[in-house]
Amino acid sequence: xLALVLVIVAMVSALTAMxxxxxxxxxxxxxxxxxxxxxxxxxxxxxxxxISIERQYYSPQVPEGRIMSQLPLPGTKVRHGWQVRVAxxxxxxxxxxxxxxxxxxxxxxxxxxxRGLDVASMAxxxxxxxxxxxxxxxxxxxxxxxxxxxxxxxxxxAAVDPQAFVMPSFVGQPLGSASRSLQDAGFRLGNVNVVxxxxxxxxxxxxxxxxxxxxxxxxPPVQPVTPAQPSPASIIVSQGPPAGQKVxxxxxxxxxxx
Numbered sequence: 314x315l316a317l318v319l320v321i322v323a324m325v326s327a328l329t330a331m332x333x334x335x336x337x338x339x340x341x342x343x344x345x346x347x348x349x350x351x352x353x354x355x356x357x358x359x360x361x362x363x364i365s366i367e368r369q370y371y372s373p374q375v376p377e378g379r380i381m382s383q384l385p386l387p388g389t390k391v392r393h394g395w396q397v398r399v400a401x402x403x404x405x406x407x408x409x410x411x412x413x414x415x416x417x418x419x420x421x422x423x424x425x426x427x428r429g430l431d432v433a434s435m436a437x438x439x440x441x442x443x444x445x446x447x448x449x450x451x452x453x454x455x456x457x458x459x460x461x462x463x464x465x466x467x468x469x470x471a472a473v474d475p476q477a478f479v480m481p482s483f484v485g486q487p488l489g490s491a492s493r494s495l496q497d498a499g500f501r502l503g504n505v506n507v508v509x510x511x512x513x514x515x516x517x518x519x520x521x522x523x524x525x526x527x528x529x530x531x532x533p534p535v536q537p538v539t540p541a542q543p544s545p546a547s548i549i550v551s552q553g554p555p556a557g558q559k560v561x562x563x564x565x566x567x568x569x570x571x
Contacts, residue, residue, distance in 0.1 A: 339391065340361065340362065341360075341391075342383075342385050342387055343357065344387035345364075345397065345399055346379075346380055346383060347380065350366060350401065353380055353397075353399065362391070362393070362396070362397055363396045364396070364397050364399060365397070366399055367399070368400040368401070370400055370401075370402065370403060370461050371406045371461055372403070372404065372405070373405045373406075375402035376402065377402055377404030379401070379402050380399045383397060384398045384399075406458070408429055409428075409456055410430075410454065410455055410460060410465065411424050413448050413465070414450060416447070417447055417448075418435070418446045418447070418448065418469055419446075421451075421467060429463065431463060432464065432465060432467060433462070433465060435467045435468075436466075436467075436469065437468075437469045437470065438468065438469075438471060439471045440470045443470045446469055446470065447469065447470045448469060449469065450468040451467055452466045453465065475563065476562040477559055477560070477562075478498070478560055479558070480555065480556055480559075482552070482556035483552050483556075484551065484552060486548070486549055487546055487548060488545055488546070488549060489544075489546065491568070498562075499562045499563060500564055501564070501566070503565035503566055503567040503568075505543045505547075505568045505569075506543075507543055508569050509541070547570035550570060552567065553567045553568075554566065
């Protein structure tokens with residue numbers, strides 16, 4: 314029983330010492346609103362805190378250069394080394410918001426920064442018939458009043474992705490009808506090669522061998538054979554890309570015909 318009591322007393326003493334140690338390192342955040350950044354840094358430095366200016370806003374009430382808000386709020390208990398985030402006033406709005414709609418993103422950024430403003434964020438949306446990287450809309454709008462921050466957000470156009478299709482099978486169809494179907498669907502006719510039947514080549518080779526056996530060794534020179542040309546009536550025997558493959562609009566389709 315005595316040992317148990319001693320253990321409990323030791324645990325309570327340890328928890329109490331830990332609590333005092335933790336709370337002994339805490340300080341209250343001082344009020345910083347209305348002071349300059351230099352004054353705020355001196356105020357928090359003596360308490361072991363840090364200050365960070367994260368935002369700048371226009372304000373007709375708070376003079377330019379003064380702190381207009383802070384986080385954590387005054388009186389909040391924080392540990393040593395805590396960072397106090399503040400927003401600084403830019404004073405009343407003295408710059409007009411330019412109209413950059415219709416401009417390229419590069420021209421819009423130059424126009425905005427030339428007036429002492431910044432680009433807050435940019436988003437893109439696909440729009441057919443409009444060149445990519447062009448400003449569709451902006452916020453705040455041109456010549457807006459009651460502007461809070463010296464930043465403009467832009468909505469840009471993005472390049473439209475080409476349509477994708479699944480390649481059908483043209484094998485067994487006449488070349489003329491397949492070519493018309495491709496053009497109607499927005500594709501291009503690529504290379505068309507004529508495939509000579511293998512049976513005819515074998516028959517020619519066999520007849521040539523028999524002729525050589527029954528005729529004198531001296532044979533007349535072989536005349537070059539003019540390659541056959543495809544016609545609209547030629548039948549497709551293979552295609553590339555093959556049937557079932559995903560292709561983009563405007564792609565070329567190659568055929569082998571006989």
